[in-house]
Amino acid sequence: MDGGHTLQSTAGFGELLRIRRERIGLTQQILADHATLSVRAIRDMESGRVQRPRQETVRLLADALRLEGRSRSVFEAAARRQALAEEPRDEPTAPPVARGAIVGREPEIDVLTEALAVHGDRLMTVAGLGGVGKTRLVLEVARRLHLTARWSVRWIDWARQPGMGPERRADLVGAIGARPTLLVLDGADSGVETALLDELFQRCPGLSVLITARVAQPLPGGQVVPLAPLPTPGPELDHDPAALAEVGAVRLLLSHLRRLRPGYRLEPEEAPAVAALCRQLDGLPGALELAAGWSTVLSPRQLVARMADGPFHLGPPPAGFGGRGGVGEALDAAVDRLTLGQRDLLERLAAEPGDWSGEDAVELSGRPPQESLAAVHELLASGLIRSVPARDGVRFTVLNLCRRLFGGAGAYPVLAAAG
Secondary structure, eight states: OOOOOOOOSOOSHHHHHHHHHTTTTTHHHHHHHTTOHHHHHHHHOOOOOOOOOEEEEEHHHHHHHHHHHHHHHHHHHHHHHHHHHHHHHHOOOOOOOOOSSSSOHHHHHHHHHHHTTTTTOEEEEEEETTTTTTOOOHHHHHHHHHHHSSOOOEEEEEETOSSSSSSHHHHEEEEEEETEEEEEEETTTTOOOOHHHHHHHHOOOOOOEEEEESSOOOOOOOOEEOOOOOOOGGGGGGTOOHHHSSSSHHHHHHHHHHHHHHOOOOOOHHHHHHHHHHHHTOOOOOHHHHHTTTTTTTHHHHHHHHHTOOOOOOOOOOOOOOOOOHHHHHHHHHHTSSHHHHHHHHHHTTTTOOEEEEHHHHHHHHSSSHHHHHHHHHHHHHEEEEEEOOOOOOOEOOOOOHHHHHSTOOOOOOOOOOO
16 A cells, blocks of 8 residues: 555545545646646546546546556546446445444554555455454444445355355355445454455456454455554553543543443543553453443452452353353464464563564574564464554564463453454
């Protein structure tokens, strides 16, 4: 992706035209002169009043914008998708309705939406630990594409219905046709056949595929987006409720607390406990939701005290959390998928206080640099470590829950995972 703009109210050809024009510093008048078109034509296309630009017009604009290779293909494809979307046909299929608001994921939503609708990426995978919020994030991206770009959304729970036989495949192709469509394969931990994707892309020219999985499967032409837990507050914010409430993990926890305890306010005396709770749970949305579920009978301070004493033995609250797995279960599954070398490095890193760099990991592992850095990459993609802000390059830290896991048998909170 060549970055710069985020998708706002539309992701059609007109928006892409405006973005490309502004990126090379052209006014509408100058672009019109270069393309031998009228200023009004440029203005009408950028505003969306012209829904079906002629093929020759698109060619003249691409030449004037000096577009070549993939950038030109994406530009021309956007014009074709818009024309297809405006043809008379059934209303675009809506995505499933999300349960609950999404909090603290604005950057990820913008990046994924722009990649699909503006840059023309057709295959992306959102990977991360169970409970990090992959499904909820993709639901929001699907909703935006449906509402702002008029895409249809086809949602398949791949965890329950893995694979796709000839009959089911033919039905899907017939339902999608040529119109702009987002196909979501949610929970594809078992993998997706490359041959299936190739066929769908060939037979459905307006199709893009978004996959969620705990471990990303290498797919030709695919992009992988590792989804980290929400940002957690540093200790310096513990006594500043206003600043604390702006941090992603705290925002999410407070949204849950206010639904369960209407009128709840983050008071100065309770702020340190809320901050500590978010840090101990690593900002994992599923864990924060469960912790909030007990807030009707335990204060944040009491929850932190229980966790500080050792394993957090509380399971899901009696109502509203049935059938969910735990964070401990998700961690075990993620660790079990590691090789012996990756697990050994993770244990060594978990014993180190503070954050560390890739070079530190190489020195600590005692293995060849390429092998050690590849292991760090795998740990990051699995969600067992996270990157942290640093002035001197990329640095990482091991999840607190992971440190507890290696601190002794069962020494981690039994907290529900979601997505």
